[in-house]
Amino acid sequence: MTRPVPAVLSIAGSDSGGGAGIQADLKAFARCGVHGMTAITAITAQNTVEVQAVDSVAPETIVAQVRAVSEDIGVDAVKIGMLGSAETVEAVVEALRYVGEAPVVIDPVMVAESGAVLLDEDARAALVERLLPLTAVATPNIPEARVLAGLGEGASQEELARAVVALGPGAAVVTGGHSEDLVDLFWDGERLVEISGERHPDGAAHGSGCTHSSALAAFLARGEEPLEAARRAREIASAAVGAGFRDIGAGVGPVNVLGLE
Numbered sequence: 040m041t042r043p044v045p046a047v048l049s050i051a052g053s054d055s056g057g058g059a060g061i062q063a064d065l066k067a068f069a070r071c072g073v074h075g076m077t078a079i080t081a082i083t084a085q086n087t088v089e090v091q092a093v094d095s096v097a098p099e100t101i102v103a104q105v106r107a108v109s110e111d112i113g114v115d116a117v118k119i120g121m122l123g124s125a126e127t128v129e130a131v132v133e134a135l136r137y138v139g140e141a142p143v144v145i146d147p148v149m150v151a152e153s154g155a156v157l158l159d160e161d162a163r164a165a166l167v168e169r170l171l172p173l174t175a176v177a178t179p180n181i182p183e184a185r186v187l188a189g190l191g192e193g194a195s196q197e198e199l200a201r202a203v204v205a206l207g208p209g210a211a212v213v214t215g216g217h218s219e220d221l222v223d224l225f226w227d228g229e230r231l232v233e234i235s236g237e238r239h240p241d242g243a244a245h246g247s248g249c250t251h252s253s254a255l256a257a258f259l260a261r262g263e264e265p266l267e268a269a270r271r272a273r274e275i276a277s278a279a280v281g282a283g284f285r286d287i288g289a290g291v292g293p294v295n296v297l298g299l300e
Contacts, residue, residue, distance in 0.1 A: 045260035046074040046112050048138065049253065050105065050131055051120030052081035058293030063246035064118060064253040070275060070296045071257035076112065078104035078134065081123050087245060087288030095123055098130035105134035114138040116260035118253045119145040119170070121157050128165035135173055142175035142259045145208070146252035147183050172207030176265050178252045179203060180214045200226035210265045214251060216244065225269050234270055236277035243283025243292030250296050251276035
């Protein structure tokens with residue numbers, strides 16, 4: 040069966056405020072011209088200020104969601120976001136058996152914009168040992184890369200990118216939102232490339248990481264190689280932050296990847 044557009048699967052948590060998680064992923068997929076599908080790993084009760092509750096989805100239900108869309112629609116790329124627990128990581132590892140050779144992008148969500156911890160210690164270890172080796176591109180921000188790599192505050196962005204790739208993924212993009220120059224750094228074992236874009240100090244950033252990783256997966260599904268996909272994803276995420284909604288909610292406003300006015 041030939042699909043009119045590529046189909047990309049988000050395996051991630053639901054954000055009831057609509058700013059991040061699968062809600063952000065589906066908007067990014069639409070912006071990039073691919074059909075979005077989801078396998079929900081957790082349901083959160085959150086808004087722009089705080090995460091009030093998290094309810095993990097049963098591992099067998101996570102696997103069933105992936106199997107259902109894979110068997111009927113097919114999967115051209117996968118984006119993985121919030122996982123939460125080691126049990127969820129194991130369920131995702133099992134579920135990936137159904138997606139064939141589809142490239143996997145993982146955004147190792149550890150802490151929400153509000154500061155809530157979204158990945159426990161056991162899950163971090165399982166992610167490193169079980170999921171990163173199955174990944175085409177990992178997209179941690181600088182603090183997340185430090186945790187994954189086990190390196191301290193003194194590690195440079197280049198050291199972090201090299202250390203993350205040494206854990207198994209085909210490439211890493213260490214995003215620069217937590218750095219002074221806001222440069223993303225791409226490393227695939229051969230090429231070390233800085234990816235810069237417009238700065239938007241007055242933008243809104245909730246969901247920026249989800250948007251970036253989802254756009255990267257979408258461009259992989261459309262046939263781009265990882266470096267070009269990372270460049271295009273940076274453009275999409277940067278524009279979404281610049282157009283972000285600063286007047287939605289009392290906390291960190293959501294990105295605006297669709298350019299709504």
